[in-house]
Amino acid sequence: MSPRLVSEFRSRFAASGMTGDLVRDFQNEVMEFYETKGRHDMEWRHNFDPYRIVVSEVMLQQTQVPRVAVMYPQFIEKFPDFAALAAAPQAELLAAWQGMGYNRRALNLQKLAVAITHEFGGVLPEDPEALAALPGIGPATSCSIAAFAFNRPVVFIETNIRRVFIHYFFSDTTVVDDRDLLPLVEACLLPGRSREWYWALMDLGTALKTSVPNPNRRSRQYVKQSAFAGSDRQIRGALLRLLLAGDLGDCASLAKAIGASQDRVAGILDEMCREGFFVQEEGGGYRVR
Known part of the structure; x- marks a missing residue:
């Protein structure tokens, strides 16, 4: 959007709040941006299989889009559905996740797959509250999955959505709470097009990062x-x-290999054993569970 339009939205919002006309104009401008400059080449935007949406949303939680674009198709090829992921050896899963960072997400994703396979008959629930109860799925991710997999009219905020609404409607506010943004996000939700609307907001928010x-x-x-x-x-x-x-290294050899203190590495190894990454053998060595 041009600076002139942004200024116009700000002044109209300051004068009258989020009126019906302002909502429609804002929706039109956001969707026009998406149609002309949106990221339409993302693989996970062309297949609404719930499993694939879950994988993409978990990957995108803490990893940049270019890295996910590389890793996502490889992961889907190796683990094509909930049942395959649930049955995968943990070492194989973690090896496939390398390069994504925040490896705890991989373990939670497998726990989620086990729950869907054994408790839900392989069918992902559509309700955001049920989704939020699954391992590694918080309130925002549960809503994004509901929107992108099922086109549900949910209301949520993530980094790029937050960036858009603060930029366009709170330019003169020093501190903005999400509680101030949620009513605007709800008011602007495009009826029947939740999936596209949130894609558009996220793409616009990403564009704002560089401008x-x-x-x-x-x-x-x-x-x-x-x-x-x-x-x-x-x-x-x-x-x-x-x-x-x-x-199969012990604490001392592992600490030497990575150039960190043995005490620090010992604490991290204990933590990763508790989290389910590693097992300590009787001889003191560690291995992937």
Whole structure:
């Protein structure tokens, strides 16, 4: 949208709130953006199989789109449905997830697949509350799955949606709470086209990242991600790669291999054993569960 249109939306919202005319004009502008500049080449936007939507949404939780675009088709080919994922050896699953980061998502995704296979007869529930009760699926992801898999008229906020509404309607507000945004998101939901509407908002939010200072810094929910280098996340990833390669290392040898203190690595190994990643053998060595 042009700066002139953005300014117009802001002034109309400030004067009269979210009127019916403003909603329609905003919907038209967002959808026009999507039709001309939307990311229509994403593979998960061309197949509404609930399993594929779940996989894509879990991957997209904490991984950038270009990386997911590479990993997603490989993952689907290896694990084509809930039953295949539920039955997969954990080491095979974690190996297929390498490069995605936040490996706990892979374990939760498999737990979800087990629940769907054994408790729901292989059929993903459509209700967002039922979806939110599944492993690794919070309120926002449950709604995004309901929208993209089933076109349900749900209301939710994620990073890019938040960016759009703060930018267009709260330019002069220092701190914006999601509670202020949710009524606007609900008012603007395009009837019968939830799937396309949320795609359009997310694509517009992504475009804003490169064109304006980040509006999300004014969100009360904004949390700056900590540095990866030297973090526990980096050590966890390094340990997983070593053990997936087949090395049955003890704590001392693993710590030496990754260049971290033995005490720190010992604590992370204990944590990853509790989480279900590793098993410690009687001789003191560790392996992938």
